[in-house]
Amino acid sequence: MFSFKKLKPLAALIALPVAAAVTTPAQAAEEVNIYSYRQAFLIEPMLDAFTQETGIKTNVVFAKEGLLERLEREGRNSPADLLLTSDFGKLWDAVNKDLTQPVESDVLEQNIPAQYRDPDGKWFGLTSRARILYTSKERVKEGEVSTYEDLADPKWKGRICTRSGKHNYNIALFASMIQHHGEEKAEAWLEGLKNNLARKPQGNDRAQVKAVKEGVCDIALGNSYYFGKMITNAKNPEQIEWAQSVNLIFPNQADRGTHMNISGVALTEHAPNKANAIKLMEFLSGQLAQYMYAQENFEFPVRPNTPRSNLINKYMGEFKADEVSLAEVAKHREQASKLVDKVGYNN
Numbered sequence: 001m002f003s004f005k006k007l008k009p010l011a012a013l014i015a016l017p018v019a020a021a022v023t024t025p026a027q028a029a030e031e032v033n034i035y036s037y038r039q040a041f042l043i044e045p046m047l048d049a050f051t052q053e054t055g056i057k058t059n060v061v062f063a064k065e066g067l068l069e070r071l072e073r074e075g076r077n078s079p080a081d082l083l084l085t086s087d088f089g090k091l092w093d094a095v096n097k098d099l100t101q102p103v104e105s106d107v108l109e110q111n112i113p114a115q116y117r118d119p120d121g122k123w124f125g126l127t128s129r130a131r132i133l134y135t136s137k138e139r140v141k142e143g144e145v146s147t148y149e150d151l152a153d154p155k156w157k158g159r160i161c162t163r164s165g166k167h168n169y170n171i172a173l174f175a176s177m178i179q180h181h182g183e184e185k186a187e188a189w190l191e192g193l194k195n196n197l198a199r200k201p202q203g204n205d206r207a208q209v210k211a212v213k214e215g216v217c218d219i220a221l222g223n224s225y226y227f228g229k230m231i232t233n234a235k236n237p238e239q240i241e242w243a244q245s246v247n248l249i250f251p252n253q254a255d256r257g258t259h260m261n262i263s264g265v266a267l268t269e270h271a272p273n274k275a276n277a278i279k280l281m282e283f284l285s286g287q288l289a290q291y292m293y294a295q296e297n298f299e300f301p302v303r304p305n306t307p308r309s310n311l312i313n314k315y316m317g318e319f320k321a322d323e324v325s326l327a328e329v330a331k332h333r334e335q336a337s338k339l340v341d342k343v344g345y346n347n
C-alpha cells in the first residue's frame, strides 16, 4: 500500500573513507522506514552510506505537508520508524501530538550539543543553520545593520523583504525574540519590522535575495545554506548573480549571537524497526554523515569538530551562534504565530 521510494546507489561523492565498505547481504527485515519533510535528494547520500556500512535498507516517503497527520491517522499500524524534518517546529509538533518516543543513546548525547536536542530524547537536531541577513552590496553600508532588533528601525522603511511570517523559519525566529525580550517587546519589534517591509511577504528565502538583486528591497532574511545553494547553482546561473549581489550578515554578534534552527530526527511512537532506526539516528549524527551534510548541503554539522564546507568557510567564517535551548524557544511558537496575525504581518 505504501510506495516507498527506492533509493539510488551511493553516488561517488564521499570524500571520507566509508568504514566497513564491504556490504553484508541485508536480511529480509533489516530496514528502516522514514517519513521525511526533507527533500529525498538531500538525505539520499547519507542513507546510502548507512546501507553500505550496515546492510540495513532505508525506505523514504517524502512530502512537504501532511506527514504528521498521516502518522496520527495510521497510529500503531504506521510503517514509519523515523520522522525527518527541516525545522524544529515540526519536531515539536510531533512531540506534542505524542507521535514520538524517547531515545536514550550515549552516542546521540555525545554527538549532539544539548541546545540542539530534547532533554527527554524525543527529538534530535542533525544539522544547524543560521537565519541571517542578506544585504545589498550597493545600498547597505557595512555595519549599518547588525542585529535582528535593527530591522525594526524606521530608517529601513520599505527596504526589507521576507517570506511569510507564518513559515516555520520565521516563526522560530519570532519565537526566539519572545524568549529573549518577552512578548510585549517582541510584538513592538515585529510591528516595526512589518512596517519596514517593501512588499507583502511572498516567495521562499531565495526569492528574497532575488528581490535584493532586483532592487525591490535592500535587506532580506534567509537561512544560511541557501547562499551555498545559490552561489554554486550551475543549473540556474541567475541565482549565482543573486548571491553575488549581497553581503552576509550574522546578526547579534556583539551580544547573544545569531538565531539558529535545525534539521532533525525523531523516533516514531510505534516504530516497527526500532533498533535499526536508532542505529540510523546514531549514524546520521556520526562523523561521516555529519561531514557529508556539511559538504553537500552547506549546513553546519551539529557534531563538534566536524569540518564545515570550504565554501562556507570562505564566505562565512566563524560566528557566534545563539545558544539558547530550542526546546525553550519552541514554547513560544504559538505566541509568535498569534503575533504574526495581530500585527497583520502577512497583509
Ligand code: FE
Residues within 6 Å of the ligand: 086, 223
Ligand atoms: Fe530550507
